Structure formats: C-alpha cells, structure tokens
Amino acid sequence: MANATLVSPEREAWSTKLKDVGFWAEWAALVGLVVLVVVFQALNPTFLSPGNIASMLVAAAILIILSVGQTFVIATAGIDLSVASTMTLGAAAFGQAYAAGWGLLVSCLLGVVAAALVGVVNGVIIARGRITDFIVTLGTLSAASGLALILADGKPVTIIDPALLSLSTGGIGIFGWSFLIAVAVAVIAHVVLFHTRFGTHVLATGGAPESATAMGISTQRVKIAVYTISGTLAGLSAILLIARIGAAEPASNTSFLLNSVAAVVLGGVSLFGGRGTIIGPFIGALLLVALVNGLTLLGVSQFYQPLAVGIVVVLAALLTRFQK
Amino acid sequence: MANATLVSPEREAWSTKLKDVGFWAEWAALVGLVVLVVVFQALNPTFLSPGNIASMLVAAAILIILSVGQTFVIATAGIDLSVASTMTLGAAAFGQAYAAGWGLLVSCLLGVVAAALVGVVNGVIIARGRITDFIVTLGTLSAASGLALILADGKPVTIIDPALLSLSTGGIGIFGWSFLIAVAVAVIAHVVLFHTRFGTHVLATGGAPESATAMGISTQRVKIAVYTISGTLAGLSAILLIARIGAAEPASNTSFLLNSVAAVVLGGVSLFGGRGTIIGPFIGALLLVALVNGLTLLGVSQFYQPLAVGIVVVLAALLTRFQK
Amino acid sequence: MTTTRPTPGVPGGAGDDTLLRCENVSLSFGNVRALVDVSLTLRRGEITALVGDNGAGKSTLVRCVSGIHRPQSGRIFFDGDEIAFHSPEDAREAGIETVHQNLALVEDLTVWQNLFLNREIVRRMGPVAVLDRRAMQARAKEMVSTLAVNVPAVRSRVRRLSGGQRQAVAICRAAGFSSKLVIMDEPTAALGVQETARVEELILRLRDEGHSVLLISHNFAQVIRLSDQVWVMRAGRCVGGRRTAGTTGEEIVSLVTGAADR
C-alpha cells in the first residue's frame, strides 16, 4: 500500500527504541512488575496461583480506575489530590440514596454524579480562577471528605445487594468483573487520549499551554474536562469500593491518593505534563498491589513492609536509569 | 549617595506593585490571614486573647519549620513528600537514644542526624539517579516510616524531660520558645535564599535547570543540598514534636505532609520552582493553624470543619485573583 | 518621495482592497506602553512588512490581531468587518494564521501532531470521531518537504529538532491551511541560507496564490526584496509607512532609528 511505504522509513527501528532512555522510562513499571513477579514466585509458589492472581487483579481494580483519571489530570500538568475524598463522597451519596430506598441504579447514578460534580468544581476553579491545581484539589480534598461526613452523619451504611456482591466476587475465569471494568475503562481512556482530538489537546495543554492557546485550543475547557473525568472515575471507583467492602463509608481512604499518583509516575508519566500513556499507570497500579500482596504472602513483618515498599518503589524508578 | 540615586529610578513604585497580580499572589496568605483574624475575632473575642495567640504560635512552630524546608525543595521545582515521615524517624531515633540513657543532647543530635541522612539519601537519589522527586520521596516516605517502626519496635517512648517541657511551655511573653526557634529558622532561611550565592543557585536550578547548568552551576549539588536542608529541618521539628507531645512515637504524622506543602503554596511559592519567599510560607503556616484554632473556638461541628477548611483554603487562594 | 502618514486606508491610495485595518490600537502591560495609537492597513494579496527595533511593539500588535491579546482601546477591521477576537481560535476561524516569534510548538508532540494541532483530521466511527493518523502523517510529509532542507521526520518529537527545523515546522503549519492572512513574526531569524531562501520562495508563493502576508523582519534586505508595503514601528507607535517600490533600505533604517525625525 502506498500509504504504508510512505510511512515505514520513518518508523524507528526497535533497536534504536531500546537504546532510548525515554523508552525505558515509560516501561519501568513493566520491568519492575516482571522482576517482582519473578522474585515473589521464586520465594513463594502460591504467588502465581490462579486464586492469588484473581484476588490481586480484583484488589487492583479501584486503584487502576483512579490512576486512569489521575493520568488525564497529570497529562495537563495538574494533579488531583481530591480523588480519594471524591470517591468517599461518591460512596456516601450512594449510601444515602440506597438507604433511602431509591434502588441500586439511582444510587449508582447519584454516587457518580456527586463525584463528577466535585471534578467539575475542581476544574472550574482551576481553569477560571487560575489557581494552582495543588491548592484547589487540596481544598476539595478536605471539603469533599467533610461533605461525605455530613451526608452520612459519619456512619457507614451496610449495603447488601446481590448485584453488587456478584460485581465484586463474580467474573470470567480469573478476571473478576471489577477488574474487567477497570480494563474497559483503561481501553476507552487509551483511545480517548491517543485517538481523539480531545486527547491531543490534553497533551498539548500539558506540554505547552501557551502554544496550545495560540493554536486556538481552549486550555480552560480542557482543564475542566480532565478534572471532570477524574471525578467521574472516582465515582465509578466508589461503586466498586462499596461492592468490595459491602458498605458505604465516609472513611477517608487516604492511601488511594498517594498510590494513584505513584502508579501514574511509576507508569512513566511526567508530572510536568504533556506526555502520558494509559498502559503505564495501569501496570504501575498492578505493581503496587502485587508488591503488598507478595510481601504479605511472604509473611514480611508489618514493620518491615513500609521499608520494603519504599525500597521497591525507588528501585522500580531507578530501573529507568540502569537500562541505559 | 551615588549608589542610591543610581538605583532609585528603577525601584518600582508601590502603586505599580499593588496593581501587579504577581505581587498579590505572593501576599495572598497574609490577606487571607488578616481576613480570618478579623472574622474570628468578631465572632469570638477570645480568639485574640494573649493566651490563645500564644497557643496558636506554639502550635504553628513545627509546621513553620517543615514548610521552610519544603520551600527550599519546592524552589528547585522538587517536592519532599517524606518530610513528615522523616520527622517521625528523627523522633524514633531520638526516642531510642534517650531510652538508652544517652542524654538529651546526644539524643537531639542523633534525631537530627537521622533525619538529615534521609534528606541526603533523597537528594543523592534524585540528583544522581535523575528520578522524579515525587517518586523518590514517596519511596522514602514509606521507607522512613518503616525504619521508625523497626527502630522503635512499634512502641512509643515517653520522654519526660524538664528541659524539653520548658521548650514547649516556656517562652518570652506570648512567644513560646518553639515559636521563637521557628522564627529564627525562618530568618536564617530568608538570608540564605536571598543573600547568598547558594540561594540564587537554588532559584536558578528551579527556574531554568538547563540555563543554570550552562552557567556552570551544579544543579545536582544544589538538589542534594536542598533535600538535606529539608531533612535537617524535619529533624529539628522532631525535637519540637517530642517536646510538644511528650513522647517519641513511631506513628506517622501524615497531616504535616500536605499541610507543609499547602503552607508553601498558600505562601505564593510556585510548585514549578524558580520563585519563592520565606515569609509567604511562614504566614501560610500561621493561616492554616489559625483556621483550625478559630473553627474549634467557634465550636464548629467536627463534620463541618473539613468542609470549612477546604472552602477557606480555596478562598485564600482565590484572593489572589480578586485583587486584580 | 512623500511620507505616507499612517492614516487608515490611505497608504498607496485605494481603500477597497484593504484586508486588515488597525485604528488607534493601544495596549499597556502595567506601566509599559507596548502599543500607542497604532494605525495601519494591509492590502489584499500583498506582502506587508512591519519593522522596528527590539521592543518596538511588533509582536504585541501581532498578538492583538491573532486573538491572543485584546487591545485596550482602538478598533481592528478584518475583511470588511470590525473584529473582537475572544481567542486565537476565533482568529484562525476568521482566516488568520500566525507564525509566532516563539513558534508556538508543543515540544512533546510529534511534527505531524503539531502541524495539525487543533486542525486534526478525524474519521467518524459511529458516534465517535477518531483521529486519522495516517492521513495526517502523509499530508504532513508533503507539507514539510516543500520547505525544509534537512527534512525532519514527521513522527519525531519537536523536542529533538534543531532551532531551524522547528521554525520550518511552524511556518509549514501557518502556510498549510487555507487562510486569508498569514502573519509571520521573524520567520527566518534562526534559519540557514537555504532555508531562508525556501521561506522567501514560500512567502512569494503564498502571495501569488492570493494570500496576504504580514511579515515581521529585522532583515531589511529581505524586506525590500519581498514586500509591497512597509510599516515602521518605534517605541509602541507606528511612525510611518512606505510603498516598498519607492523606498530604500537606508530610508527604512532612518525611520526605524528615528534619524528621519531629527
């Protein structure tokens, strides 16, 4: 085909790619994951048992979805510190609706809408108010968790729903439904980021906001959109969280915040914006979940676990350098 | 004087400065603090009582010192997510030394040295390994808190020491010793940042690393230095923390992390590096402490406090825009 | 040789073939008066040059016309209508493409992505519009090969290109979309001889194809070589205009430096 030959001489050879530091930086999470899997499997053969893989994948689902949302934000050189609290607010909204007897569907919808609204608020304040992302989402982190407490009056609502239960326990083979949802989210996100105009504009907004503006891209609208995406995905995560623990709690879920950012950065996405992949953060999230799973399987003492996690995170990042 | 006249025509008029958005951005924290003080005082006259001012200032001391360290790091376009854990490690080191009967002075020294070492490790990995600050300090966040747990075997050490107690309760007038120490740290930091070669190089490293390198500045050395400063100040904070809570605990002090960054950003320092003040973060820290204190005085319900904090933080940041 | 005062519509006579007219446009940044009552016109199908010292306000005027800044006072007419662009997108919609002095490229995107930035070619796939990468890459190759000597690969990121290669990309982009007016802010500043020659060819070709061009340049030889009309700015003001045919490099230099006033 004429087109193909036109393009092929420009396709960089794989050998060149392999020598390129940037390439390895983007795939550090994968290398880290593979190393981790090999080590853990050698030390404890149950690690790669179907049952354990299945539970790791389910455990990773929420983190993956949050990280995908975070990736969009970080690609615009922003950061969403409110993801975890937004998820909490979504859960609280769901819980109240469910407790009021509005049914599963309406409750799900309300949970997602509440979370999406936090995203919209983030986006509007950041874009129109031109305030640093960090401080705005730090503010909504606090505000959303406050709202969740107020809404739920600080009490968890136990949710016993067969549909939700099967969401967290059922699946196809070793792939639980919640993991499959996470995969679907990641695939859609990949298409949006790399195969739509919007995706290109997200990267341009992050990489060179002034240039994007000069080319007529409304960086404000892009900013609002990415925060809305992040909020909406936090809402979706809230449903998976409720399905998983069987309750809608106003608890703070702080560990999800730093982990979502860590997954994105381990996934090779620059915090300075303009570059990004979806597969990277996806693998980054798997890496973090596999790490804790493996350490627990090995029976590493609770005091040594944080140390081990810290060292592995730094080593995974260092991988990018050794490959040169 | 000849020199003075040479310079004076270039001194920007105050009226011009007041019209400049950048100027207000840098002073948003002060405006926010003044507004807050006026509102709280109107609602509850005990707010500005000497006793309450004194306790606010003491309460702010640790946050101020951590924020000063964080400012140096952020001025180089980095971020130190490990400050709070480093402080915890410093406290744990202090606790073990004290429990072993090594005396107050040696214990203090050990606490500071342990924390400074974490800073050095951060700096070396970031500078030499060229890994993103975020991921390295996220790793040391985890690793340092793990080390603290291991060192302390997960148990707090009660420290009953008259000298430490007077550090947290004594002072000059309404100024407690710990606040005075924080002021001294801030003054020294200001001199270092604005009146030494090192300070200029810090700003250059953050503002335009390639240009700084081209001018022969070793940005690696600067990076190592700022993380060491941040670690050392975290060690100093550990001593004040022990004095305040009367124990060396290995538990994490997570709230200090986000608060230290919030104080810096509210203080008008850009997370993109290259610009910074010390007075801004100083006031930012006071603002955050006054906010919680005021809400407590007003008896705002626990559930509404996070909401109020979130809204005020965003409003304080928004101030920068309304002033135009 | 008479000095044409910068009265709207007047320079050179005819008023009907005016494409762009600025009337008393002013803009200050704080206490820097970047533009002071600037009035000038630009004729359809011509190459108009804008010259002046560093800091004279040329780029600021360009940014007003291309929708980045909004003048604080004064009016701008384009193609017969008074315009008040709210964004660069409006200006591009109206048919004004600009090569900015800072190039306005996104370093982390590839050459073809930059060329089609906010002008992406999409294919409808059911409800969604998907980027037609292949079409854009093929078209990008064509666009680039007309201009550059060391042709940059259209799939390489702009970050990897040399200064001159970047300039070529930015120019390709402005020339590549059918527009009424192409503004070029110092398009050959970083270019080598061969590239400069190609850009000059391209500028002439654009004119011949009926586009109008506003060219900012410090290279007066080039200005004399290419332009039909020259406007001179000094310290934020438009201090004069000349038909190129009736002037010389020396006269322009004297206008730029203000020697003519003394």
Added chain:
Amino acid sequence: MTTTRPTPGVPGGAGDDTLLRCENVSLSFGNVRALVDVSLTLRRGEITALVGDNGAGKSTLVRCVSGIHRPQSGRIFFDGDEIAFHSPEDAREAGIETVHQNLALVEDLTVWQNLFLNREIVRRMGPVAVLDRRAMQARAKEMVSTLAVNVPAVRSRVRRLSGGQRQAVAICRAAGFSSKLVIMDEPTAALGVQETARVEELILRLRDEGHSVLLISHNFAQVIRLSDQVWVMRAGRCVGGRRTAGTTGEEIVSLVTGAADR
C-alpha cells in the same frame, strides 16, 4: 585561492597562536550523527566564524567546547592543553564564555542576577559570604548600557523582556567577564538593526581588547564583515575553512550548500 583543508593548526599558516583546536571530534545522539570527525582551529585574537545549514551541528560543537556535552571521540585542545571539561563550570574556569542559542537565561531572576549568575559578587560578613546586591546592580547597569538600545531595567525579571532585550542580556554576560574565548551562537538572530550594529561593534571591541571570538551566524554579510577566518559545517562534518580576506559570500554559500563539491 586555495582551499585550506581543516588540518589542525594549518589554516593560514602559523601554529603557535592557536587558541582552540578540535581534532576528529564526534558525537551522536542515538542514531543522529550530530558531529562526525570535526577538526578545526581557532587563532588567538581573531574572530572566527562558523557557518552551516540548520542542523549542521554548529550548536552541538559549541556545546562540546563549553562543557555541556562531552565528545564521544576526538580531542580538544585549548590554550595549549588538552581539555576534558566535566561541566560548563570547568569551561568558564578555563576562560570560555558562551552565548548559547537558547540564551541560557533564568526567566524568573532579574537582569542583574542573570548577569552575575554563578559569578556573584559577595561580601564576607564574619563566617558567611553575603551577596553584594548593590555592587552587582551598579555594575550590571554599566554592562547593559553599553549594548542595548531600549535598555531593560536591571531589576526587572527577564521574563518581562522582549526577545531582543534578552539576547542583549545574554551577550552582556558573556562579554562582561574577562575570558580568553567568547563563543556566540547566533547572537544577532533576534536583534534589530541598531542592536545588531552594537553587537557587531562589541564583537570587534572584544577582538581589539585581545579576546578571541567564535561567531556562529547565518548572516554571511555579517560573517564577511567581521571575521578573520570562516569554517563551514555540513551534516555534522567540517567541510572547509577559508581566510575571510580571501573569500566571498558566494563561495561560502557554495560551501554551505555543497555546490562547491559538485
């Protein structure tokens, strides 16, 4: 007119007054061969020009000499000794100041801070060395006023300056410190006529004061006007050298484009 082959030490005859000598310097970025066996020399007290198309490797060579890149093979001699700079600081210590093509300014610092970057004047106050801001500001004013036309205030941040004003600051910095060799990578690319004239004056003054200058420029008229020796690069190679007195703009163009080889 004989073509001087770029043999070290040979161009023009004498070998003793050689300040800089590159021998077979090569450097690749991935599979981009930016420099291929480049050999050239630069004489003490002369202005040496380096010309070539965009992407020919000029800036890369400059970065090797000023300590930013290290050549993958080949040797560089400066002032009689073989050098292997580990950092730009080493190069500055050795007496090489550079005006980089990207200017190497820190936008958030003021003009005077940029001028004295890593060359700050300090006062000892007991154990600590405190910046002498007043002295630096006064000195900065002097430095800037020799060059710029629209003199930027030395206390304003570089972010606020126009492209030309920035260039002026970068040149002032390189010229302001006594150095053996001043390298200028396209120093007048963004400058107006008056500024260009001043920079050319400055370059000549530097030479007259005994400094050596390496000038990169796409403006061949300027090269002919200023330089004593011209080296030509094409696609990473140094393809020829000429004494300026014995060449013409046309010959240089033909060397640059490769027409001379055909």
Added chain:
Amino acid sequence: GSGGSTGSATTADTIPVGDTAAVQPNIAAVIKGLDNPFFQTMKQGMDDQAKAAGVPVTVQAANSITDTTGQADKLNGLAGQDFSCYVVNPISGTNLIQGLARLSAMNKTIVNIDSPVDVAAARSANVKLATYIGTDNVEAGRMAGQRMAELLPGGGDVAVVGGIAGDVTSGARVEGFQQGVGAKLKVVQTVAANWERQTALTAATDVMRANPNLSGFFVANDDMGLGVARAVANAGKAGQVKVISVDGIKDALEAVKAGTLDGTVAQYPYAIGLMGIEACQAAAAGRSLPANVKAPVEMVTKENADQALATTPKPFGTYDDPFKTLIQ
C-alpha cells in the same frame, strides 16, 4: 482522685466554688476522631447525658486517630476559653500533656476517658486528673483471645489484623489477645490495615492465601473486622475461619447476629461518654470522685447478640456507675 473545683482566680466572674448540686459545669470535650462510629457513639453518650442534665457541652475531635498534634491544638484552643470541666480522650499517653498542665495550673477539672493519660508524664507535668473512666484495651484483647481459644478448642493458627502500624491502642489489644489465646493457638502473622475496611479485606485475603490452614482472625476494631469477615466469606471459608474484633458498633453486632462475625468485644463508648459528663457534674457539685472507673465491657457472641442489639448503644448488662449516686 480528688474532685476538681470550678472557678479559679483567673475566671473569677464564673460560678464560685460551692458544694450545692445547683452548680452547673460548663464542659468541653476533646476526643479522638469522628470518622469512626465508636467515637460518634461516645459523643452521643455525652450529648444525651448533657441534655438530660441540662448542662452545656462542646465536643471537639482530632482529624483522625493519628493526629496527635492536631488534637493537642484543639485542646489548646478550648483551654483558653471559659470551661470548667474538660473531658479528654487522648490519642497517646502524652500528646495532650502540655495543654492539660495548663488546665491543671488553672485548677480546671480534667476527666480522662477511654485512653489513659500516661501516669508518669502526668505526675512530672503536675497534671491533676479528677478521674479516669475507660476500658483496658489489653483486657479487651485478652477477652477476645479467650473467646478465640474457646471457639477453637483443637488449637490452630490464627492471624492478627491491627490498625496503623505503631498505633498504641491497636498494640495494647494485640498484646492482650496474645496473652488470652493460651498455648494451643499460634499467632502466625500480624498485619497492619490502617483502621481501613478495604485494606483489611485485601490483607486478610492475602493472609489466608499465605496460610491455607488458618483458623481465626483477631481484628483490632469492628470496621476492619467487617472487612475481614467479608474476605473470609469471599474465600468460601465462612464458619471455617473465625473472626473476632473489638468495639461493638451496631453493624458489627448485626454481623455477629447474622453469624458472619464470630464475636466482638463491646466497649460501650456510649457509657464512657455519658459517665464522663456525669463526672464533670459530680466534680462541679464538689463531690470527690473515684480515681479509676472501669467502663463495662461485654463479649458479644451469637447468643447475646439480640440483647446487645436491643439496647445498643447502651450496654445490655448492668454495670457499675459510681457517678450516678454522686450527682443525685
């Protein structure tokens, strides 16, 4: 423990020292964190008693149960105000010492509930506590351990899910549990789940994978306990792996009734909060208070879960409340 007295030199305009029951205390309380139903129930006990007695009470809480300095800040904020009695539930043994020293210097009444203030630290800082009302966390853990031993007479392997690593309360409960289980049961693994239900669920899943023969979990609080119970159910090991936790929140009682949870050591924060207010009343009335009051603790199992649920948040059994008579 001597009763504190209301009024002091610095607050001369308030009610003078008096022995009449009509003297009403003005109460401030600082507790741990309201994001856990345990503390909300505690607050509910305080509010109910204050309402019944018609005394004002202001309840403040730390941002979370790790926020030691934040809690100290809150106490300091309240210390400057005109309260006569302070009810405190400190996060650690010493984190409130500084503020308490200030209160003692002003002769305010201090009632310590739930977690005890460190005795040595209190002595050295001249902190005078009017009374301590609370449960012994080691004791609560021990009860859970004994129950676990009863449930697993044949012995076996058990695992422990704690709160945040290094947390004092969690540590005390785990210590008690280990004392209580006896020699037959072996604690094979201890993990930290940060007081989060989701984290506990994941950790318990992993622990069961690592120890296929596991027969029981001790969990440091109910919220995490419910997550662990779910992990057990998900693994299809319901009934096979026993789960016992601590607190006695409503959802946990229901889970015990339903059989998903095998037991919870109910601490009755409601009673603790209520008695805290009563203590203030008694002190204001000039009565002398007992130094140590043991709050009720019940092992709730399937047998008595109905009873517990019927009276929740109040204890279902009878318990000794020495303050009742003092404020009569």
